[in-house]
Amino acid sequence: MAITTNLSLNDLDGLLNDICKNIVNVMHVPLCTIRLIEDDALLLKSYCGKIKQLVNTSPMPIVGWESEIAFKTGEPVVTHLDAITTDHLHFNSILNEDKIETVTTIPLIANEKPLGVLIICTDESYDQDYVMTLSSIANNIAFAIEKSYVYRDLKQFYVKIITTLVAAIEAKDTYTQGHSMRVSEYAVKISQQMGLDKGAIEEIEIAGLLHDVGKIGISDTILTKPGLLTQDEYEVIKNHPLIGARILEPIGLSDNIMFAVKQHHLRFDLTGYPPTPNLDHITLYARIIGVADALDAMTSNRSYKSMISTQQTIEELLAYSGSQFCPVVVRAAVDYLSKGMA
Numbered sequence: 001m002a003i004t005t006n007l008s009l010n011d012l013d014g015l016l017n018d019i020c021k022n023i024v025n026v027m028h029v030p031l032c033t034i035r036l037i038e039d040d041a042l043l044l045k046s047y048c049g050k051i052k053q054l055v056n057t058s059p060m061p062i063v064g065w066e067s068e069i070a071f072k073t074g075e076p077v078v079t080h081l082d083a084i085t086t087d088h089l090h091f092n093s094i095l096n097e098d099k100i101e102t103v104t105t106i107p108l109i110a111n112e113k114p115l116g117v118l119i120i121c122t123d124e125s126y127d128q129d130y131v132m133t134l135s136s137i138a139n140n141i142a143f144a145i146e147k148s149y150v151y152r153d154l155k156q157f158y159v160k161i162i163t164t165l166v167a168a169i170e171a172k173d174t175y176t177q178g179h180s181m182r183v184s185e186y187a188v189k190i191s192q193q194m195g196l197d198k199g200a201i202e203e204i205e206i207a208g209l210l211h212d213v214g215k216i217g218i219s220d221t222i223l224t225k226p227g228l229l230t231q232d233e234y235e236v237i238k239n240h241p242l243i244g245a246r247i248l249e250p251i252g253l254s255d256n257i258m259f260a261v262k263q264h265h266l267r268f269d270l271t272g273y274p275p276t277p278n279l280d281h282i283t284l285y286a287r288i289i290g291v292a293d294a295l296d297a298m299t300s301n302r303s304y305k306s307m308i309s310t311q312q313t314i315e316e317l318l319a320y321s322g323s324q325f326c327p328v329v330v331r332a333a334v335d336y337l338s339k340g341m342a
Contacts, residue, residue: 012148013045019141020048023120027133030100030123035060035067036108036116036145042067051100051121070107071114076131076138077105104131106138110146151252158251163209165216172224179296184208186292186333193332194288204285206253207260211289214244214261238273241265260285264293267324287326291317291333294325310337 016034023032031049035042041059062068066077080102106118118138163180170176187208191201215223218240222233229237245262263286266272270282282290298313308316314334321330 012145012152015144015148016046017048019144020046023137024048027120029120031055031119031121033119034108034116034141035119037062037114042117045116049121066103066105067107067117070105070117071109074107074109076107076135078131079103079105102126104134106134108138108142108145110142113146115142115145155251155253159206159210162213162247162251166209166213169212169215169223172220179300180209180212182296182300183211183289183292186295187288189336190288190292190329190332193336194328200256200285203254203257204260204288207257207264207285207289208292210244210248210253210257211261211264211293212240212244213247214240214242216247217243238265242274256283256285259283260289262286264289266290268326269323272324282326284326284329287329291325291329295333295337310340313337 020032020034023029029049030051031047031054033047033055034045036045037043039059040062042062043059044055044057047055047057060067062071066079070077100121101124102122104120104122106120107114108116108118118134118141120134166180170179184205185208187204188201191204196204218237222229222236225233241262241264245258248258248261260283262274263282265274266282266286267290268282268287295313295317298316299307299310301307314337317325317330317333321327
């Protein structure tokens with residue numbers, strides 16, 4: 001049975017949702033839930049099945065429940081209907097509807113470390129072979145969860161290193177200190193104004209932090225030069241988006257983040273840099289980072305120009321909407337800036 005195949009370790013929530021759906025569909029059970037250990041409790045991460053509306057979504061204690069026994073023994077705990085009491089608060093609504101025969105709590109353990117539980121409710125009794133099948137599935141789930149945690153931690157580690165390098169570069173030039181952080185903050189505000197979902201906003205936040213990481217590969221004499229750059233120096237600077245993409249490639253960031261780094265200096269009219277043949281469009285993330293980048297440039301003092309007011313910034317964004325900037329992103333940025341002026 002293909003329960004845990006073709007699942008991305010980059011998206012743990014999506015992985016767990018897919019697992020629950022697959023178990024329900026393949027094993028024909030009325031309810032499957034996955035809870036992971038967080039803050040000394042079992043937090044509901046995913047649930048699926050025809051009676052999922054009866055699930056108690058609040059945190060479940062570990063001590064004193066079947067989960068505690070399951071973690072100690074490393075084996076599934078099968079509880080039959082006649083043994084389930086009203087003390088099982090998380091099953092009361094299901095019991096009242098008389099929807100299940102058994103509740104099987106299977107520990108999710110990897111490298112002897114408890115990660116959570118897989119809980120299967122069935123509307124009929126089943127044999128030991130069925131329980132062994134569930135145990136095998138749980139082992140695969142625990143392995144996938146552990147790998148997802150490792151992947152997440154490794155990615156965070158690399159991002160911290162890179163943002164530290166970016167901060168070191170910006171520290172050389174008083175005019176750009178904090179630029180990447182501000183661009184990230186502006187990009188988040190614009191994204192929120194656009195009503196994007198949490199996952200997209202988190203990725204845009206990362207893209208904002210990392211958008212200029214390619215400047216690590218640009219000479220200090222060019223980066224810190226007072227005044228305007230020569231044409232040759234400007235041509236060198238124009239390489240930093242592609243340099244940044246090469247630096248970030250081993251981390252395994254999403255395509256959306258990578259395109260934002262590569263495309264944040266491309267204009268809405270598909271000019272700008274770096275030159276990109278056969279470009280059909282600029283990704284939404286890149287459009288947002290591009291506006292946020294310009295917004296910070298206009299509202300910060302630089303060696304070659306002074307900052308302008310919020311009202312002037314709004315006028316500049318509107319003036320170049322549809323040519324340099326995406327009109328939808330500009331509208332969101334203007335709405336955000338206008339709120340600050342109210």
